[in-house]
Amino acid sequence: MAAIRTKPDHQSYTFPGFGSDRFPNLMLRGAGDLHNWHLKTYQERWEGYEGMRKALKMEPSAVIAEVKASDIRGRGGAGFRAGLKWSFMPKDTPEKKFTRYLVCNGDEGEPGTFKDRAILEYNPHQLIEGMIIGGWAMQCRTGFIYLRGEFAWLIDKLEAAIQEARDAGYLGKDILGTGWDFDILTYRGAGAYICGEETALLNSLEGRRGEPRVKPPFPASVGAFGQPTTVNNVETLAAVAPILRMGGNEYAKLGTPGNTGTRIYGVSGHVKRPGLYELPLGLPLEFLMNDLAGGSSTGAKIKGVIPGGSSAPIFTEKDFDCPLDFDTVRARGSMAGSGGLIVMDERTCMVQACLRLVKFYAHESCGQCTPCREGCNWMEMILHRMEHGQGRPGDLDLLASLPPRINMRTLCPLGDAACGPVESMIAKFRDEFEYHLTHKTCVPGTRSILPAAHAGAH
Amino acid sequence: MNHPLPPETSPVPLAPGERLPKAKREKLSPESIAKIKEIAAKFPDRLAGTLPALYIAQREFGFLSLGAMKEVAAALDVPEGHVFGVATFYTMFRKSPVGRYHFEVCTNLSCALNGAAELLQKVVEKTGARVGEGPTADGMWSVEEVECLASCGSGPCIQVNHGVFDEFVDEAKLEAIIDACRRGETAAWGE
Ligand SMILES: Cc1cc2nc3c(=O)[nH]c(=O)nc-3n(C[C@H](O)[C@H](O)[C@H](O)COP(=O)(O)O)c2cc1C
Numbered sequence: 001m002a003a004i005r006t007k008p009d010h011q012s013y014t015f016p017g018f019g020s021d022r023f024p025n026l027m028l029r030g031a032g033d034l035h036n037w038h039l040k041t042y043q044e045r046w047e048g049y050e051g052m053r054k055a056l057k058m059e060p061s062a063v064i065a066e067v068k069a070s071d072i073r074g075r076g077g078a079g080f081r082a083g084l085k086w087s088f089m090p091k092d093t094p095e096k097k098f099t100r101y102l103v104c105n106g107d108e109g110e111p112g113t114f115k116d117r118a119i120l121e122y123n124p125h126q127l128i129e130g131m132i133i134g135g136w137a138m139q140c141r142t143g144f145i146y147l148r149g150e151f152a153w154l155i156d157k158l159e160a161a162i163q164e165a166r167d168a169g170y171l172g173k174d175i176l177g178t179g180w181d182f183d184i185l186t187y188r189g190a191g192a193y194i195c196g197e198e199t200a201l202l203n204s205l206e207g208r209r210g211e212p213r214v215k216p217p218f219p220a221s222v223g224a225f226g227q228p229t230t231v232n233n234v235e236t237l238a239a240v241a242p243i244l245r246m247g248g249n250e251y252a253k254l255g256t257p258g259n260t261g262t263r264i265y266g267v268s269g270h271v272k273r274p275g276l277y278e279l280p281l282g283l284p285l286e287f288l289m290n291d292l293a294g295g296s297s298t299g300a301k302i303k304g305v306i307p308g309g310s311s312a313p314i315f316t317e318k319d320f321d322c323p324l325d326f327d328t329v330r331a332r333g334s335m336a337g338s339g340g341l342i343v344m345d346e347r348t349c350m351v352q353a354c355l356r357l358v359k360f361y362a363h364e365s366c367g368q369c370t371p372c373r374e375g376c377n378w379m380e381m382i383l384h385r386m387e388h389g390q391g392r393p394g395d396l397d398l399l400a401s402l403p404p405r406i407n408m409r410t411l412c413p414l415g416d417a418a419c420g421p422v423e424s425m426i427a428k429f430r431d432e433f434e435y436h437l438t439h440k441t442c443v444p445g446t447r448s449i450l451p452a453a454h455a456g457a458h
Numbered sequence: 459m460n461h462p463l464p465p466e467t468s469p470v471p472l473a474p475g476e477r478l479p480k481a482k483r484e485k486l487s488p489e490s491i492a493k494i495k496e497i498a499a500k501f502p503d504r505l506a507g508t509l510p511a512l513y514i515a516q517r518e519f520g521f522l523s524l525g526a527m528k529e530v531a532a533a534l535d536v537p538e539g540h541v542f543g544v545a546t547f548y549t550m551f552r553k554s555p556v557g558r559y560h561f562e563v564c565t566n567l568s569c570a571l572n573g574a575a576e577l578l579q580k581v582v583e584k585t586g587a588r589v590g591e592g593p594t595a596d597g598m599w600s601v602e603e604v605e606c607l608a609s610c611g612s613g614p615c616i617q618v619n620h621g622v623f624d625e626f627v628d629e630a631k632l633e634a635i636i637d638a639c640r641r642g643e644t645a646a647w648g649e
């Protein structure tokens with residue numbers, strides 16, 4: 001089955017200036033080099049495990065304080081402050097001892113997002129180091145790395161890296177003489193986007209169906225196997241290693257106040273140089289899309305960009321100057337989410353794009369809540385009709401009426417996520433939807449992106 | 459995520475899982491059972507062994523028949539209903555046979571923008587399998603559309619047998635992938 005990949009990688013992980021003061025290189029160190037994953041390389045070239053050594057000499061609460069000082073926000077989607085999340089974990093008292101767990105979310109299922117795999121593939125030790133630091137800070141017993149099932153091709157390498165760390169004495173019993181035991185186990189999902197949602201992930205990790213849980217209780221009180229648990233994204237945990245190495249205050253100088261540090265942006269779609277780019281937060285979308293990723297690959301103008309993974313509402317030209325940080329993107333009506341930019345040129349039919357995304361959410365809904373389960377299917381059905389020239393009068397209003405009835409009425413945010421593309425695309429490209437209803441076909445000049453069985457008449 | 463319960467027999471010959479006579483598909487090998495128990499013991503609760511165990515059973519039988527699921531339940535000592543529930547929730551657990559080479563093409567948005575639809579069409583033409591309709595008559599190929607494989611920046615991408623993963627797939631690359639399967643250089647499903 002899956003083996004360690006030996007093919008060269010074509011992806012543009014780097015750009016001129018990468019690794020400079022302005023664009024520090026904290027996360028993608030050595031990415032693209034297939035031998036970079038070894039412990040030896042990590043320690044010799046990338047200051048590996050220095051952050052861990054520093055952390056293990058500190059009090060656990062001081063480590064949390066350091067992460068709080070860095071003000072790093074979760075890179076998994078919601079942008080929740082990691083230091084704050086860590087401080088929710090209950091501490092031992094003389095009467096009660098807890099078994100705490102740290103879970104790394106490596107489900108990476110959001111369309112448009114492909115950053116975590118680069119860390120897992122090229123820099124697994126940075127993640128392992130981050131997990132050891134987090135495990136120490138919260139005094140966890142075990143760390144779990146939950147990977148999506150399709151990552152079978154990289155799991156061997158990750159396991160090998162974990163073994164290297166064990167052999168070096170960084171995992172296992174009495175780590176570096178602290179008397180603290182910690183180990184990391186990997187767990188493979190089996191093809192369900194919803195398992196990226198943290199409570200669904202915990203259910204899946206326990207060997208159950210990946211259905212989100214009712215909150216509260218939050219994972220910090222009842223998480224994996226009924227014990228207090230913290231779930232963090234791969235990139236968040238990997239960033240903890242440089243935070244400890246540099247010091248939280250130093251890290252907080254990167255990016256903008258309230259949106260600190262660097263993050264890995266993935267650019268895909270109609271650009272010349274799609275790939276991963278590590279940038280401090282707060283640089284304009286245009287800079288990333290045009291200067292770094294090379295602008296339109298087709299020669300046609302860029303019509304829309306989804307700025308933070310498929311769940312984020314779409315941006316049009318007037319928002320291309322938006323700084324990519326959590327707060328400004330939100331203020332402009334979208335979300336920074338997982339940092340995946342999907343770029344679409346003028347010849348993309350928005351009804352097709354919308355249908356393809358909604359089909360995804362309809363397929364991935366776990367089915368627990370009626371508004372999400374039925375609503376997503378309704379949206380798919382209506383869009384399907386429109387795309388196939390069978391739209392009925394009133395369909396557009398019917399479609400537009402669904403998101404308000406799904407949004408905020410579901411157990412987990414998947415329902416809301418499905419509404420983002422629909423609401424924003426109707427608002428910004430209403431004419432295209434209307435054209436489909438009146439002319440029973442796509443706007444002239446667009447080209448089909450859907451497989452034949454789904455595509456409309458062109 | 460609703461899937462029908464698995465068919466116990468399939469009219470299609472030769473596909474993995476069908477190579478074994480039905481009787482042989484009813485019992486997990488002692489090695490698999492030992493492996494399942496070993497993995498389950500690593501976790502705080504043996505229920506957590508369910509997903510790994512289903513992968514092991516899928517590997518041995520080619521797909522998860524009702525009998526395979528019952529075996530997993532017995533090996534883990536958990537209720538059968540729990541195992542059915544889990545197996546039917548996840549798409550990577552196959553409830554019916556696939557071809558010796560199972561192709562999965564991402565057709566989600568980023569890949570679609572870069573020609574996933576044409577790629578899917580080519581896979582269909584070259585293998586003769588129909589999308590989502592099980593293996594070809596000779597049991598060699600099956601093709602499915604899948605959701606994002608986390609390779610959006612290097613799409614269109616393809617995964618063969620849940621293992622071998624390829625990006626920037628154009629016609630020449632696809633030809634090479636298929637040839638490698640024909641020559642048996644890519645491990646067949648379940649091997
Ligand atoms: C439907 C859905 C899918 C999600 N998928 C992922 C995912 O693939 N990876 C991830 O890290 N977080 C994902 N999340 C976010 C997680 O629930 C959680 O917020 C995150 O793992 C927390 O990590 P962070 O605080 O480090 O960002 C998803 C959330 C939802 C609602």
Ligand code: SF4
Binds near residue numbers: 368413
């Ligand atoms: S919102 Fe959708 S995916 Fe989330 S719990 Fe409800 S039905 Fe499941």
Ligand code: FES
Binds near residue numbers: 113
């Ligand atoms: S959209 Fe195809 S891999 Fe993400």
